[in-house]
Amino acid sequence: MRYVYPTACHASLAAEVEAMLRAALTDLSSSGALPGQAEQFPFTVEKPRDPAHGEVATNVALSLAKVVGKAPRDLASLIVDVLEARLDQDSYIDAIEVAGPGFINFRTNARYLADVVCGIAKAPLGSRWAECRQPRSVLIEFVSANPTGPMLVVNARAAALGDVYCRLLNRTGHRASSEYYVNDAGGQIRTLGRSLEARVRQAAGDDVPFPEDGYPGDYLRDLANDYLAVCGPVEGPGDEERWMRMGDWAAARILSEQKALLERYGVTFDRWTHESAIRSGPGTEEVLDILCKRGYLYEKDDALWLRSTAYQDDKDRVLVKSDGSYTYLLPDLAYHMDKFDRGFDRVINIWGPDHHGYIQRMRAGLAAMGYPEENFEVIISQWVRLLSGGKEVSMSKRGGTYVTMDELLDEVGRDAARFFFLMRSASSPLDFDLDLAKEQSNENPVYYAQYAHARIAGILEGARGRGVNVPSAEEVNRDALALLGAPEELALVRRLADFPGEMVAAAESLEPHRLATYVLGVAAEFHSFYTECRVLGEDAALTRARLHLCQASARVVAEVLGLLGVTAPNRM
RNA sequence: GCGCCCGUAGCUCAGCCCGGAUAGAGCAUCUGACUUCUAAUCAGGUGGUCGGAGGUUCAAAUCCUCCCGGGCGCGCCA
Numbered sequence: 001m002r003y004v005y006p007t008a009c010h011a012s013l014a015a016e017v018e019a020m021l022r023a024a025l026t027d028l029s030s031s032g033a034l035p036g037q038a039e040q041f042p043f044t045v046e047k048p049r050d051p052a053h054g055e056v057a058t059n060v061a062l063s064l065a066k067v068v069g070k071a072p073r074d075l076a077s078l079i080v081d082v083l084e085a086r087l088d089q090d091s092y093i094d095a096i097e098v099a100g101p102g103f104i105n106f107r108t109n110a111r112y113l114a115d116v117v118c119g120i121a122k123a124p125l126g127s128r129w130a131e132c133r134q135p136r137s138v139l140i141e142f143v144s145a146n147p148t149g150p151m152l153v154v155n156a157r158a159a160a161l162g163d164v165y166c167r168l169l170n171r172t173g174h175r176a177s178s179e180y181y182v183n184d185a186g187g188q189i190r191t192l193g194r195s196l197e198a199r200v201r202q203a204a205g206d207d208v209p210f211p212e213d214g215y216p217g218d219y220l221r222d223l224a225n226d227y228l229a230v231c232g233p234v235e236g237p238g239d240e241e242r243w244m245r246m247g248d249w250a251a252a253r254i255l256s257e258q259k260a261l262l263e264r265y266g267v268t269f270d271r272w273t274h275e276s277a278i279r280s281g282p283g284t285e286e287v288l289d290i291l292c293k294r295g296y297l298y299e300k301d302d303a304l305w306l307r308s309t310a311y312q313d314d315k316d317r318v319l320v321k322s323d324g325s326y327t328y329l330l331p332d333l334a335y336h337m338d339k340f341d342r343g344f345d346r347v348i349n350i351w352g353p354d355h356h357g358y359i360q361r362m363r364a365g366l367a368a369m370g371y372p373e374e375n376f377e378v379i380i381s382q383w384v385r386l387l388s389g390g391k392e393v394s395m396s397k398r399g400g401t402y403v404t405m406d407e408l409l410d411e412v413g414r415d416a417a418r419f420f421f422l423m424r425s426a427s428s429p430l431d432f433d434l435d436l437a438k439e440q441s442n443e444n445p446v447y448y449a450q451y452a453h454a455r456i457a458g459i460l461e462g463a464r465g466r467g468v469n470v471p472s473a474e475e476v477n478r479d480a481l482a483l484l485g486a487p488e489e490l491a492l493v494r495r496l497a498d499f500p501g502e503m504v505a506a507a508e509s510l511e512p513h514r515l516a517t518y519v520l521g522v523a524a525e526f527h528s529f530y531t532e533c534r535v536l537g538e539d540a541a542l543t544r545a546r547l548h549l550c551q552a553s554a555r556v557v558a559e560v561l562g563l564l565g566v567t568a569p570n571r572m
Numbered sequence: 573g574c575g576c577c578c579g580u581a582g583c584u585c586a587g588c589c590c591g592g593a594u595a596g597a598g599c600a601u602c603u604g605a606c607u608u609c610u611a612a613u614c615a616g617g618u619g620g621u622c623g624g625a626g627g628u629u630c631a632a633a634u635c636c637u638c639c640c641g642g643g644c645g646c647g648c649c650a
């Protein structure tokens with residue numbers, strides 16, 4: 001197993017069962033009951049959908065039946081006999097049975113449930129719930145919006161994703177850093193400068209035309225007024241030098257607004273790397289040197305080309321244009337070389353769907369430089385379509401009718417925005433229902449999860465108010481928790497036990513939407529429990545057990561919401 | 573044309589990577605539950621040829637092939 005789980009949970013239980021099965025198979029093959037290769041045969045150990053099938057189930061007999069030449073159920077009972085003989089007193093496993101077409105189901109004892117609740121309640125908030133045995137040093141680059149205009153709703157989606165990736169990886173034993181690449185160089189800065197110049201002149205009363213390929217948004221009119229106030233009017237015809245200077249000025253202003261907005265969203269970056277610095281540094285020439293030495297560089301039509309077709313790209317790519325300037329790819333390769341040189345052994349980028357065609361050339365370039373391809377990953381964060389009143393909000397940057405990230409946060413708030421983005425997998429285009437996200441009602445899933453946390457806080461407060469001693473984690477033991485037995489209680493504990501495994505699964509697959517789904521499940525189990533099981537009751541021992549279950553539930557809800565960057569309120 | 577994403581209940585989606593036991597949620601809709609720790613809640617009903625067709629398998633929403641529909645990308649732009 002690649003992960004160690006410090007608390008009792010379903011993942012550690014599954015690991016225990018898998019080890020038992022491996023040992024049993026070894027026994028059987030060394031006694032000649034099974035052929036030798038049976039030991040290595042693949043099988044799965046998982047949680048059955050139906051709780052009636054026990055806590056853990058395996059298909060080992062089904063997948064082995066054919067090579068062994070036995071009926072699955074017969075083989076299963078053979079294995080069960082060995083397993084039962086090996087069961088020791090400390091095991092969480094209580095009963096093992098053959099079921100259905102040949103599954104082996106494992107049932108757990110009360111000690112397992114008690115340890116789950118205890119372990120979770122005792123762990124401090126922000127604990128490492130799982131420790132990877134092969135930790136990696138991961139760099140996650142995301143958002144990296146052009147400093148030529150306000151950030152849009154898609155940027156908010158990427159920000160939420162990258163932020164959670166970092167936390168997930170750090171909490172599962174890896175070392176992850178976040179980084180923002182500032183595209184403050186190249187033609188777009190010049191375009192930005194020309195656009196600003198035109199707006200400044202217009203603001204000063206000159207009737208000058210706006211550049212055809214300029215950035216039309218109103219934000220540049222505001223910036224132009226600031227520019228006038230700070231730098232004064234512009235005189236005479238523009239030239240390259242002035243456009244670049246004005247472009248730099250505007251980009252710096254826009255960048256600081258982006259930083260502030262991301263901060264408001266709760267997303268921080270460990271480092272901001274500027275494309276301009278990469279371009280002026282030695283990296284770009286180094287990349288060319290390396291590629292040249294390795295034979296992946298050639299000249300054609302006065303330009304320098306990367307032979308990316310050697311690594312499955314559709315066509316070769318220009319790195320240095322015929323006018324001597326660099327394409328976007330060259331500094332980007334230098335940037336990624338820098339990432340690896342800084343010691344990161346796993347580099348993840350979150351890009352928009354418009355960059356999908358860019359992945360292969362980047363991968364090819366890095367491979368040509370000798371970096372292992374598998375250390376470079378790109379997550380495509382798909383588009384967001386905004387819906388209001390059941391209709392699509394048209395998003396035309398050209399027409400200036402787009403919704404900015406700023407406006408989104410004003411509209412729906414940080415918690416709802418983040419939760420909505422994280423509810424869906426990054427690879428799916430997202431329909432963001434503004435009305436639903438704004439709604440402070442039962443229809444809004446984010447409140448459903450938060451409400452569970454607030455309810456628990458209410459119970460704990462109520463207990464204190466009535467003079468009930470709220471037990472600390474250390475005070476509750478297995479015996480006290482053995483009183484938990486109602487179906488709703490058991491279902492809730494079973495769900496809590498999934499948490500460390502769910503977190504690892506989300507981290508490994510980089511799919512935080514699993515956690516959103518999971519926390520809604522925990523909330524659902526809690527709400528059922530709340531309805532059926534009175535916590536603050538007559539029976540003091542039962543009250544203590546349930547208070548402890550409440551604390552463990554609150555801990556899990558808070559942990560998951562925290563991972564997602566959503567607050568866990570005590571009152572709603 | 574090539575590449576990627578999507579197609580599962582009326583709507584929005586999970587499940588697919590790594591095949592398992594009667595395919596799950598939420599919304600909508602219908603029926604019930606607040607003198608009790610928060611009803612922003614709960615219990616239950618209705619609703620499915622998992623886009624289609626083949627194939628692999630003891631077993632396919634899941635893996636393979638082909639096809640259909642929707643979205644996006646294929647610059648010496650960034």
